[in-house]
Amino acid sequence: MAHRVDPETSKSVTAIYPGSFDPVTNGHLDLIERGAMIFDRLIVAIAQNLEKDPLFAVKERVDMLEAVTYNWKNVEVDVFDGLLMDYAREKNALVVLRGIRAVSDYEYELQMAMMNRKIEPQIETVFMMPAIQYSYLSSRLVKELARLGGPVKDLVPPLVEERLRSRVK
Numbered sequence: 001m002a003h004r005v006d007p008e009t010s011k012s013v014t015a016i017y018p019g020s021f022d023p024v025t026n027g028h029l030d031l032i033e034r035g036a037m038i039f040d041r042l043i044v045a046i047a048q049n050l051e052k053d054p055l056f057a058v059k060e061r062v063d064m065l066e067a068v069t070y071n072w073k074n075v076e077v078d079v080f081d082g083l084l085m086d087y088a089r090e091k092n093a094l095v096v097l098r099g100i101r102a103v104s105d106y107e108y109e110l111q112m113a114m115m116n117r118k119i120e121p122q123i124e125t126v127f128m129m130p131a132i133q134y135s136y137l138s139s140r141l142v143k144e145l146a147r148l149g150g151p152v153k154d155l156v157p158p159l160v161e162e163r164l165r166s167r168v169k
């Protein structure tokens, strides 16, 4: 039977995927791909003031994210300042997407999700798990590895590998 959308009940779901993305890794991309399949619109949102001493400027992070998400037509890249819930309301988002890699992520993410729910009960935090090979991967680890001259080839897209190499040498 053909799939039909009931105009009375159908709705378009926007999700926000917030983070520092300093820089974007294959783990982030794994989550973006999963999110883009499920949500109608996915906004990857770089938090301006989250990291005190970022390796890449916000503009550079936007450029890298835009380049590596180009093929997903329902994915956008944006920057936000201040409270995530204010930004999510402004974008009419119903969902905040977050990644859980290991049990160690859980406690912090639970706290944040509960605080965000208290601020805005209408917006739901949805957690997704990356493919197992990315479950140990973080931007922090990638930066450390790059600084020490270690191999980051399978951990970040080629463009990011290039930028990392020229940044840390």
Ligand code: ADP
Binding pocket: 018, 019, 020, 021, 022, 025, 026, 027, 028, 030, 031, 050, 097, 098, 099, 100, 101, 105, 129, 130, 134, 135, 136, 137, 138, 139
């Ligand atoms: P933050 O600075 O808020 O931790 P990050 O940019 O590191 O932001 O990550 C943004 C989101 O992506 C977080 O929900 C984080 O758990 C998730 N994430 C980061 N790395 C991975 C990964 N390798 N696999 C799945 N999710 C990840």
